[in-house]
Amino acid sequence: xxxxINYLINGALVGLLYALIAMGFVVIxxxxxxxNFAQGELVVFGGFIVWWMVASLGLPLWVGLPLxxxxxxxxxxxxxxxxxxxxxxxxxxxMVMVTIGLLILIRGLILVLFGPQVRxxxxxxxxxxxxxxxxxIPRSLLVGGVITVIVGFGLSWFFNRTRAGLxxxxxxxxxxxxxxxxxxxxxxxxxAWVLGAVLSTLGAxxxxxxxxxxxxxxxxxxxxxxxxxxxxxxxxxxxxLAGLIVGIIQGLVTAYLDPIVGGAIGTVFPFIIMxxxxxxxxxxxxxxxxxxxx
Amino acid sequence: MTILKHIKTAGLAAAFGxxxxxxxxKAETTYNIASLADFTGPYADVMKDLxxxxxxxxxxxxxxxxxxxxxxxxxxxxxxxYDAAQVASLWPGIKAELNPIIALGVGGPDVAALQGRLPSxxxxxxxxxxxxxxxxxxxxxxxxxxxxxxxxAASFFEWFRQKRGGAxxxxxxxxxxxASPAYVDQHKGVQRYAADNPDKVEVVEVVFTEVQPxxxxxxxxxxTRKGAEVIMIMTNTxxxxxxxxALQSLGKQVPIILSSHNGLAESGRAIxxxxxxxxxxxxxxxxxxxxxxxxxxxFFDMLQSKYNLKAKWTVSAVQGLGQALIAMRAIEAAAxxxxxxxxxxxxxxxALISAPITPDDTFKILGTIKFSNDAPFPxxxxxxxxxxxxxxxxxxxxxxxxxxxxxxx
Numbered sequence: 001x002x003x004x005i006n007y008l009i010n011g012a013l014v015g016l017l018y019a020l021i022a023m024g025f026v027v028i029x030x031x032x033x034x035x036n037f038a039q040g041e042l043v044v045f046g047g048f049i050v051w052w053m054v055a056s057l058g059l060p061l062w063v064g065l066p067l068x069x070x071x072x073x074x075x076x077x078x079x080x081x082x083x084x085x086x087x088x089x090x091x092x093x094x095m096v097m098v099t100i101g102l103l104i105l106i107r108g109l110i111l112v113l114f115g116p117q118v119r120x121x122x123x124x125x126x127x128x129x130x131x132x133x134x135x136x137i138p139r140s141l142l143v144g145g146v147i148t149v150i151v152g153f154g155l156s157w158f159f160n161r162t163r164a165g166l167x168x169x170x171x172x173x174x175x176x177x178x179x180x181x182x183x184x185x186x187x188x189x190x191x192a193w194v195l196g197a198v199l200s201t202l203g204a205x206x207x208x209x210x211x212x213x214x215x216x217x218x219x220x221x222x223x224x225x226x227x228x229x230x231x232x233x234x235x236x237x238x239x240x241l242a243g244l245i246v247g248i249i250q251g252l253v254t255a256y257l258d259p260i261v262g263g264a265i266g267t268v269f270p271f272i273i274m275x276x277x278x279x280x281x282x283x284x285x286x287x288x289x290x291x292x293x294x
Numbered sequence: 295m296t297i298l299k300h301i302k303t304a305g306l307a308a309a310f311g312x313x314x315x316x317x318x319x320k321a322e323t324t325y326n327i328a329s330l331a332d333f334t335g336p337y338a339d340v341m342k343d344l345x346x347x348x349x350x351x352x353x354x355x356x357x358x359x360x361x362x363x364x365x366x367x368x369x370x371x372x373x374x375x376y377d378a379a380q381v382a383s384l385w386p387g388i389k390a391e392l393n394p395i396i397a398l399g400v401g402g403p404d405v406a407a408l409q410g411r412l413p414s415x416x417x418x419x420x421x422x423x424x425x426x427x428x429x430x431x432x433x434x435x436x437x438x439x440x441x442x443x444x445x446x447a448a449s450f451f452e453w454f455r456q457k458r459g460g461a462x463x464x465x466x467x468x469x470x471x472x473a474s475p476a477y478v479d480q481h482k483g484v485q486r487y488a489a490d491n492p493d494k495v496e497v498v499e500v501v502f503t504e505v506q507p508x509x510x511x512x513x514x515x516x517x518t519r520k521g522a523e524v525i526m527i528m529t530n531t532x533x534x535x536x537x538x539x540a541l542q543s544l545g546k547q548v549p550i551i552l553s554s555h556n557g558l559a560e561s562g563r564a565i566x567x568x569x570x571x572x573x574x575x576x577x578x579x580x581x582x583x584x585x586x587x588x589x590x591x592x593f594f595d596m597l598q599s600k601y602n603l604k605a606k607w608t609v610s611a612v613q614g615l616g617q618a619l620i621a622m623r624a625i626e627a628a629a630x631x632x633x634x635x636x637x638x639x640x641x642x643x644x645a646l647i648s649a650p651i652t653p654d655d656t657f658k659i660l661g662t663i664k665f666s667n668d669a670p671f672p673x674x675x676x677x678x679x680x681x682x683x684x685x686x687x688x689x690x691x692x693x694x695x696x697x698x699x700x701x702x703x
Binding site: 003006007010014017107108111115116117118119120127128129136138139140141207210211212214216217219220223254255258259262263264266267 | 333334336338339341471472499500501502503504505506508509511512515516530531532535536539542543544560563564565566567
């Protein structure tokens, strides 16, 4: 029973980490209708910025981390200015293709700027797990989970309750309508990329604390994909629930089915759920249903 | 009279000298070697030393061996990003451009992409890595300087069990991944070995992870509760760091056994300090790059001073040296057998199989290498080196550890 609770808690916390990365997908999609294939690379880039500030330059955490967030925000803005602002009015397909190009570009940039070496990521959260009786909770994931919940509800409030957020929601609904209402679509998209890059950096900090860093870490973007699809690409708070579902199922399958099957079925299982959900409800659990009237 | 005799002798010597100077140098036939590399993929971090060691060996061979034989070797690197699809797509161009007599490979993707094609292309390939069970087939055209990863791991298990003492089997946990067929092959081989030798090794669990694990605390806690005495990780450094962090957070000390590509130095760098790898091990069937003045180290130093070798003395550099030396010795044997102007890929393969390579041929970097038509790696007489971190220092724990015989899996 204790093992079951351990797997449940760990799965939930890993799921919340996926949810945080998935929020990056959602924020960018809401503003630009673009599925960002380079989300994992944004996580790695954010990770390298943190490594550069804290481990390479030796800045204390309280200086290095805020500076890393600022640098990530500037990078997000730069990406939007250089690539996506020029594509306003172009087809979504063209923008998606640019995100694939961006993926390759960021990988190349990382190799050129930071080299191919595996780097030791700074220990941001203490390594000692939280131990309650026989229950063992990794501290970085626990702190990360709390941060994710706060960020998730904060963003949900921002998008649904504030003027700036509602403007972005209008942009997410329809660019032409938003423009006709005097809303700057370009500014909204730029803000979404800034937010996406900052969220990715936050995800990198939680994911990589005390571990090693190279561009293989971008695989977390792929792991977070079922969460975003399960929630629906427009639902910020829904991502939290989807993350919990995917994480718990993955944790339990890894613990109980992997040893029986003799393979990594736990890694595949979230994608199976994702396909089933998409088959039943293509917009995801909380995605917006679009009704087109001809 | 005596003066005249001296003048005559001097005149003759001068005439011979002039004749020798004006005679054309011995004609050299130039052949090409394709050097496959991963500069932008998952093993890009170890490529600088591996590739850095290959080229100076070829330069040394050209200057000190090839010149006498009348053979000159050219080499060109190709980046395949450790991707089988990329290898398959690059290969026709490599063949057309270089018409190589031998290729130097990096790892699993080369084998997966080319093992079916090289026999018809008649180009042999020498690998720097250990071999794979899935490629353990007769009539090979791809040759590994080392036995399989499972063979190497088994040699460590037998050595460690003896060191531990006692009668029971050594309890082993394996952290693996399904991200690459090579990773799966490693644990399948060990599982087969354990099934065939239940008195020696017991695999308590195979834990599957992603290439960059999120957290392994729960999994590591589980395998330690099952009594694991050793944790085998031959996938990558990210898995080593995640396992090490899990052990540290649990306050447990279970030695980890690593391979060459994710060894102690690489994993130590990835975790931030070699001292954190205290008591862990690495195993491979080649010399360990310790500070000892071995023939291999002297050869390496000579390449540094005379042939512009830029690599550091690391496991990857040793891999590159061994691989290149095997290729050179095979070409050398082929040149002696068929003549310097008639070397083909087929002749080089024939030389690989028929002419054993002695430890002296590789400056004791490798043991005796005797390939056959039965397997892509030497199946008999192999020995392994085991290195560890003791008092914070990289050191050899054992050398010439016999590699046991394993059944195919």
